[in-house]
Amino acid sequence: MDTFSLAFYALAFLIIAAAIFVVTSKNIFHSAIYLILALFGVAGIYVLLQAPFLAAAQVLIYVGAVSMLMIFAIMLTARIADDSIRHTNEQVGTGLLVSLGLLAVIVYSLWQTPFPISAAPMPEGAGGTIGRLLLTQFVLPFEIVSVLLLGALIGAVVIAQKDKVRGVSEPPNTPLPKPAEKVAG
Amino acid sequence: MAGIGLTHYLTLSAVVFCIGVFGMLTRRNAIGVLMSIELMFNAVNITLVAFARYVTPATVTGQVVAIFTIAVAAAEATVALAIVLLIYQHYRGIDVDRVNFMKW
Numbered sequence: 427m428d429t430f431s432l433a434f435y436a437l438a439f440l441i442i443a444a445a446i447f448v449v450t451s452k453n454i455f456h457s458a459i460y461l462i463l464a465l466f467g468v469a470g471i472y473v474l475l476q477a478p479f480l481a482a483a484q485v486l487i488y489v490g491a492v493s494m495l496m497i498f499a500i501m502l503t504a505r506i507a508d509d510s511i512r513h514t515n516e517q518v519g520t521g522l523l524v525s526l527g528l529l530a531v532i533v534y535s536l537w538q539t540p541f542p543i544s545a546a547p548m549p550e551g552a553g554g555t556i557g558r559l560l561l562t563q564f565v566l567p568f569e570i571v572s573v574l575l576l577g578a579l580i581g582a583v584v585i586a587q588k589d590k591v592r593g594v595s596e597p598p599n600t601p602l603p604k605p606a607e608k609v610a611g
Numbered sequence: 612m613a614g615i616g617l618t619h620y621l622t623l624s625a626v627v628f629c630i631g632v633f634g635m636l637t638r639r640n641a642i643g644v645l646m647s648i649e650l651m652f653n654a655v656n657i658t659l660v661a662f663a664r665y666v667t668p669a670t671v672t673g674q675v676v677a678i679f680t681i682a683v684a685a686a687e688a689t690v691a692l693a694i695v696l697l698i699y700q701h702y703r704g705i706d707v708d709r710v711n712f713m714k715w
Contacts, residue, residue: 434615438623445627445650449634454643461646464627468653475620475664477674480656487681492649492688499642499692503699514637515708521636529629536621543617546668555671556678564675571682578686582693 434474441467454500462493479553620661628654641695641705645688652684 444464451457465488472481549555560568627650634647656677663673699705 428614431615434619438619441623442626442630445630448646448650449630449638449643454640457643457646461649464650465653468657471620471623471657472660474615475660477660477664477671477677480660480674480677483678483681484656487685488649488653492685495688495692496642496646496649499695502696503642503705515639518637521633524636525629525633528632529625532625532629533622536618536625541617541666543665544668548664548668549671552671552674556674559671559675560678564679567679571679574686575682578689582689585690586693586696 430474433470437467437470437474440464441471455497458493458496458500461496462489465489465493476548477552479556617661617665620657620665624654624657624661627651627657639706639708641698641707641710642692644707645691645695649684649688652680656680 441464444460444467447460448457448464451460465484469481469484469489472478472484631647631649631651631654634650635644638644638647659673659677659680663671663677667673695705698710702710
């Protein structure tokens with residue numbers, strides 16, 4: 427077995443194990459940590475697929491930003507140390523059945539389909555090609571995505587601001603309670 | 612076995628996607644559901660990049676589409692987490708089984 431296959435199987439094992447822990451871990455904070463591990467593994471898969479730009483973007487956006495956002499949300503909401511509350515609903519059996527059935531269908535059709543595999547080599551400097559495509563052939567989706575991100579930014583701020591929720595009972599500029607004075611010396 | 616091919620990547624992607632489906636169906640915590648959805652996004656991205664590598668290696672169109680997927684997933688995560696925080700302020704909890712105020 428060559429190094430490439432070894433790297434693929436190691437990364438695949440890492441991703442699948444981490445993903446299983448993400449969906450089954452009792453503590454939601456552990457799930458977030460395992461999610462970061464799985465996302466790193468996916469970045470490694472991108473490197474194997476000769477997509478170094480995507481691997482970098484994966485680490486920056488998913489591992490750096492989205493996971494941090496998840497961890498922030500966990501810190502702000504759940505009682506993270508509380509393992510006693512049930513973390514799954516009553517649909518474990520049905521969910522297992524549905525996901526395994528879906529997996530069987532997908533894998534069967536994968537191994538039956540003759541894909542038109544091309545033996546042409548990847549062009550050198552694919553990162554530059556991506557940038558050129560983004561500003562020529564894909565310029566309209568590129569601009570739409572920028573508007574979408576702006577809309578998501580404004581939408582998140584509008585949804586999460588507190589005064590809308592609490593109604594008029596609180597004036598908008600209520601100062602935070604001052605922390606207790608520290609004893610000097 | 613003749614090396615790692617397209618089918619191996621697609622099988623890995625299918626496995627990760629189905630794990631995400633299972634998590635999305637069974638998690639009670641809303642943030643857990645969101646994490647499962649992120650797993651599914653990543654599985655689809657692996658598929659796109661694998662097709663770009665093995666079927667159309669001359670053009671990198673699949674990688675461009677994967678970039679758009681990442682951008683849309685980031686927007687989705689932002690808005691969804693804002694909604695989760697809002698639900699937490701209402702209910703003091705983010706159990707998705709109890710959040711049913713949009714049912715008639």
